[in-house]
Amino acid sequence: MSDPVLFEMKGNIAFLTLNRPEKLNALNYATNDLLLQFLDHLEDDPEIRVVIITGAGDRAFSAGGDIHEFSGSISEGTEIAVKAFVRRGQVMTARMEAFRKPIIAAVNGIAFGGGCEITEAVHLAIASERAVFAKPEINIGIPPTFGGTQRLPRLAGRKRALELLLTGDTFSPIRALELGLINKVVPHDELLPAAVELANRILRHSSVTAAGIITAVTRGLNVTIAEGLQMESEQFARIASSRDTREGLDAWIERRTPVYTGN
Template sequence: MAAPILLDIDDGIALITLNRPERLNALSYALIDQLMAALDQIEGDAAVRAVILTGAGERAFSAGADIHEFSESVTQGSTIAVRDFVRRGQAMTARLEAFKKPVIAAVNGLAFGGGCEIIEAVHLAIASDRAQFAKPEIKLGMPPTFGGTQRLPRLAGRKRGLELLLTGDPFSPEHALKIGLINSVVPHDQLLNAARALAGRIVRHSPASVSSVITATTRGLNMPIAEGLLVESEQFAALVPSRDLAEGFAAWKERRAAKYVGA
């Protein structure tokens, strides 16, 4: 049986591929667990500066949770269903959201349900012009459970988010762009190149400063602004003694490109 996750590291960028194309890259428990393990590996590898997350095949980024699998958990009652399904999915999206290195989704096809919740959680997203999005959990008689009721309204606004959550209707990449779910739409055959180009525009900067921006933004969005400003201040203070900040100032004064080493 093929591995549910593929990991390829090249030139400082880790490409993670959800690899169940025959099931539209449905999020099985094994896939989620291996994705978490891959993130652990990448986080500890100083040579990896950014992550691109995409789906195998031509049809889907991910069509969402593996319904056959999680419905079995549901038949065992709420305690088991919450433990095996909800907590696992929420841990995955929280991990992606708070990851210290930039995570860019390259949405190559369907991004439904839990697949869409991954898009909501990652830092940046580029969609193929063949992509399609939906929040269809309502059609199963349930709300989203991997964070969709919280992140989508924060991205799109309460009324636009609720419309998508309550109708379950699919929506286009152009609409996803309009509501702030993704950053851009590109021709399908340019998707990975566009994601790599975006990653390249980020990894030219100090790794420590990139991490501090992600941390301050992610934490601050869930706080009153006064508390968020304290987080911002803390992130800056932690960088004051760093080599990267000293190099950034020196490069600016000397009118040259900075050479960041991290820390």
Template sequence: MSITVRHAASTAVITIDRPDKLNALDYTTIDELSAWLDNASADDSIRSVVLTGSGDRAFSAGADISCLAQSIDAGTAHALQDIVARGQGLTRRIEQFSKPVIAAVNGLAYGGGCEIVEATHLAVAADHASFAKPEISLGFPPPFGGSQRLPRHIGRKRALEMILTGDAVDAQRAHEMGLINHVVPASDLLATALELAVRIERHAPTAVHACLAAVTRGINLPIDEGLAVEAAWFATTVPTAGVRRGLDRFLSRSDMTSQ
């Protein structure tokens, strides 16, 4: 197995476990991550996911270059299927996952590793982490969705500087650009990610899912279409127990305050 999974209460902690390869994403690892997400989406005991890498050197150094080279040598059709379809499939699964996925970036996140961070809903980084888009040095653009997500997250010019130079940025710069939410000491990384998960899990699962889906689906739409997406997801929550409990809690507090 190229990944390990443990449970911290209702949070699943997934670790990319190839430390000798800086947690590079070979095809087996990508397929295992994708399959686990498919299964976990229907597991009600899992409320959130923290995704990290083994060791303290790398979250993921990106795609395993030996796999890429073999597929590219086999021709364009193989490369598109093996690399692009597989990599974009994984990042799409993460981005569209019905429960929050939080990246705990424990070292360098390069190439496909950075693209996974872009796809996660939230990200916390150790203060020694770094981020880079070095695909251009291999002669091709980011193939796991990074040429599309990164500009949407941090702006066109900042994204193009990373994509066109291949230069790394440190965790503080990644935070300033909006690629990650928090920078913490490495010793606090997992605890911070898990605490963030708990702060989300206190809310109704139906509400969390609706918020994730509304933002993910609507963020790239014109505002009127996005508002329609928001309305549709709001409508899904109206008859839920989560709304009833939330309203009852609020109204009971209001009644006590007014007395």
């Protein structure tokens, strides 16, 4: 059997591909666990500075959780289902959201349920014009379980999120762009090049500074503005003495391109 997640490295960019195309890249437990393993590895690899996540095949980014698998867990009892299904998915999306290296979702097709929740959790997202999104969990009698009831309202606003959550209706990539779920819509054949282009725009800058920005933004969303400003100050204090900050300042003063080392 093929691995449910494929890994490839090109320069400083890691590509993670959800690899169950015959199941529309549904997120079974093995896929969730392997994604977490890869993220642990990539976080510790200094050569990797940006991660791009996409789906295998032309039909789906991910159709969401593997219904056959988690239906079995529900049949075994609520406690088992919460631990095996809900917590597993929430840990995965929380890991992506708080990851200190930028993660870009390249949404190449269907992004339903958990696939939509990955898109909500990662830092940036670009969608193919063929992509289609939905929060369809209500159709099978459950609420979203990988963070969809919390992140979508923060991105789109309460009323717009509730319309999607309570109807289960599909929505287009243009609508996803309007809602703030994604950053850009591109022709299908240009999806990965567009994601790489965005990654390269990030790679021009200090990885230390990028990590500090991600930390301040992610943590600041869930606290008061005063607490968020304190986090911003703390990130500045942590980064200001770095070699990258000194290099950035010196390069600007000397009118040259900075050369960052990630220190």
